[in-house]
Amino acid sequence: MARAPGLSVRLKLTLSYAGFLMVAGAMLLAVVWLFLLRYVPDRASFGPGPFNPTRSDLLDAFAPRAAQALAVLLVLGLVGGWILAGRMLAPLSRITSATRLAAEGSLSHRIQMEGRKDEFRELADDFDTMLARLEAHDAEQKRFAANASHELRTPLAITQTLLEVAGNDPDPDTDELVERLRFVNARAIDLTEALLMLSRADQGAFTRERVDLSLVAEEATETLLPLAERRGLTLETSGDIASTLGSRALLQQMTTNLVHNAIVHNLPDHGTVRITTGVHDRTVELTVENTGEALTPMLVSTLTEPFQRGSQRVRTDHTGVGLGLAIVRSIVHAHSGTLVLTPRDGGGLRVTVRLPAAPPHG
Structure with missing residues (x-):
């Protein structure tokens, strides 16, 4: 201006x-x-003398x-x-x-003002904190854009290869080609929808309403129960009514992603997924833990990054596009909550979501 x-x-x-x-x-x-x-x-008169x-x-x-x-x-x-x-x-x-x-774009610069704390130094420290967050966000966005471009390019390249092979084959198997193209196209659609969901969560543009996490967990469990049964897994749900304020659709997507992730990355057979809800002082909590392979803390710290699937995690029909936990993290942050991932002692992962509790009914 x-x-x-x-x-x-x-x-x-x-x-x-x-x-x-x-x-x-x-x-x-x-x-x-x-x-x-x-x-x-x-x-x-003042003083002696003639004057x-x-x-x-x-x-x-x-x-x-x-x-x-x-x-x-x-x-x-x-x-x-x-x-x-x-x-x-x-x-x-x-x-x-x-x-x-x-x-001008130099986000790596820091003021680092010395001396005792006063108003100017508080402003400088807050500015340094803001720059650090902006730099981290900028690096994350660049990394995400590069990964998204790579992931979106993969199904297009596969489609082009399939079409070229079919074009050079004098007697192509049309049914097999259509089936492969359908699978590749479905993966591309899933990836696009996941990116849109991630963008929506990052923007925080949603209407807040009262949501009970225990009901959301039950709905996610019922939806994914057939997938768990096909894999020979047991789903266990327990807990108390845990009400928060937020988007029902986003919180449902968050819970579904967590349960789906716990099912897909589990033991080959006789595994368990436990979903619990609870109420604490001014917060509500949703915990999803699963059995599985042993995970290191370093590996767990990277799982919320976009397109990270962990070591020895391979693509299958239900693996997803690598945005499940990234979407969960964005939804949690959009609801002013915290997300904690910890490896279980016996193998597997424990994911804890803490959100502000909804005020009591007036």
Whole structure:
């Protein structure tokens, strides 16, 4: 936004300091003037000798000296105010320089203001924190864009290869080609829908309503029960009513992703998935844990990154597109919650979602 030029903050502070000093000096001189008028008799004489000044003589001598004193105060106020204002605003100049660098795209710069904590240092620390978050978000977006481009290019390349092979084959198997193309197209559609869901969760554009996580968990369990039975897994649900405020559709997607992930990445047979809900002080909690292979903390810390499927995790018909936990993380953050992933001692993963509890019914 274009703005008309104005006085600098340093000049304004200088004028304020000088003005205050002038007012204080004028008030002091006024007090002296009133003292002379009220307490010194008009005909009083002072001191021995041939020349004895009266009150009128004192007043005549006082006026020019008062004017000289005010002039000196004005000069001291302007000079001293300019120096003091410069020292006071020096931290602000560093913050302004860092802001300009950030506006030009340099997110790696940090102010790192030294000294004890005051308003300027609080502002500098908050600005450094903001820059760190922006830099991390920018790096994550670039990495996500690169991964998404790669993932979206894969089904297109497969489709092109299938069509080229079929075009060079004098007697192609049309049914097999159609089936492969249908599978590849379904994967591309799933990936696109997952990206749209992730974008919607990141934007936080949804209407909040009262949602019971225990009911959401039951619905997700009923939906995925056939998949669990085909894999020989047991689904266990328990817990209390856990109400929060948010989007029912997004929270349903979050829970479904967690249960689906726990089913797909489980033991080959006789595995277990446990879904529990609970209420704590000002928060509600949803926990999904599953049996499975042993996971390292380092590997677990990367599972919420887009397109991360973990070591020894391969694509199958139900593996997904690698955005399940990334979508869960975005939905949790959009609802002002926290997501904690921890490896289980006996193998498998425990995922805990904590969300703000809904206020009690009025």
